[in-house]
Amino acid sequence: MSEIRVDLGQRSYDIHIGEGLIDRAGALIASACRGKRACIVTNRIIGNIYGARLVRGLEGAGIFAEIITVPAGERYKTLRTVAGIYEKLVDQRIDRTGMVIGLGGGVAGDMAGFAAATFLRGVDFVQIPTSLLAQVDASIGGKTGVDLSRGKNLVGAFYQPRTVIIDTTTLRTLPRREFRAGLAEVIKHGIIRDEEYFAYIDENLSSIMRLDSDALEHTILRSCEIKAEVVHADEREAGLRRILNFGHTAGHAVESLTGYRAYLHGEAIAIGMVTAACVSVEVGSANSEIVSRIVGILIKAGLPYKLPEGLPPAEVVAAMKLDKKVAHGKLHSVLVNKIGEAFVAEDVTPEIWLRALEIQARLRF
Secondary structure: OEEEEEOOHHHOEEEEEEOOHHHHHHHHHHHHOOOOEEEEEEOHHHHHHHHHHHHHHHHHOOOEEEEEEOOOOHHHOOHHHHHHHHHHHHHOOOOOOOEEEEEEOHHHHHHHHHHHHHHHHOOEEEEEEOOHHHHHHHOOOOEEEEEEOOEEEEEEEEOOOOEEEEEHHHHHHOOHHHHHHHHHHHHHHHHHHOHHHHHHHHHHHHHHHOOOHHHHHHHHHHHHHHHHHHHHHOOOOOOHHHHHHOOHHHHHHHHHHOOOOOOOHHHHHHHHHHHHHHHHHHHOOOOOHHHHHHHHHHHHOOOOOOOOOOOOHHHHHHHHOOOOOEEOOEEOEEEEEEOOEEEEEOOOOHHHHHHHHHHHHOOOO
């Protein structure tokens, strides 16, 4: 088992990474949380596979647990679903010493975290991510929230978990499409922070996609290290942490405009990363080779790199203006100088984004 410490003073916590950790989760949670009563938020599929094992492990550590089942899919990440979680927490008599455990992908984790942050003004929260995307990104850093009809994650809170438990064997039951979608966030970490890591992913992608134990654990470990470093430097996204949004500006717009049905989150972010790379070229911060490198690795990973047919670039730009990263009427754009070096620009006009989207639509690889 590997461990990473997310150093945030009194809100610090450990990330545990290894095989078979769901069966050891009870002891890990008992050492991090004070309570003896828990509710596990998960969807039906994940609950059927891992729910009983987790409940047994918790009971072995002296923690009584009940399962709360929520619908799977981004379109159900709403205040209405969270309201249902609140009712179940009341039914199960969760008090301020209780805890909420998110078991599943980013949707379950986001809703579980938001419910924990707001129920009784805050109860303990634990993340047990079972998708690659959640393991390397969504479960780390304390961002919780839900979507509104007009945009993604417009309601939420920063609320750090007490611990994060990453069982790499859960990826064996993950649908291949969802695994590939998770690779988008892995690739993003290399693009924004570590060129050597980007090269490692590119060279070892076939091993990673075969779920080779060593390659997979190294990949998850390094991505978690990068996320932890950035969160430590900027917990509440006042500066450096914004670079983690690379690809999310256009990506979130694509998700919203397609009703959260056409693309998984990572697939939309893959498209958005190419858009951001094209913007970087347009403003002169990067040369055109960066677009080729990013598109090349996305194609190898089986991820999309262009807007869907029939989605006008102008509509994407309009949707971007509703993004939560807009402040004082300006959109904070995450761009790159080169692989491994990202920055935030506040002077990129909608017209530049539109030109970049039009260039992206004409890409052929």
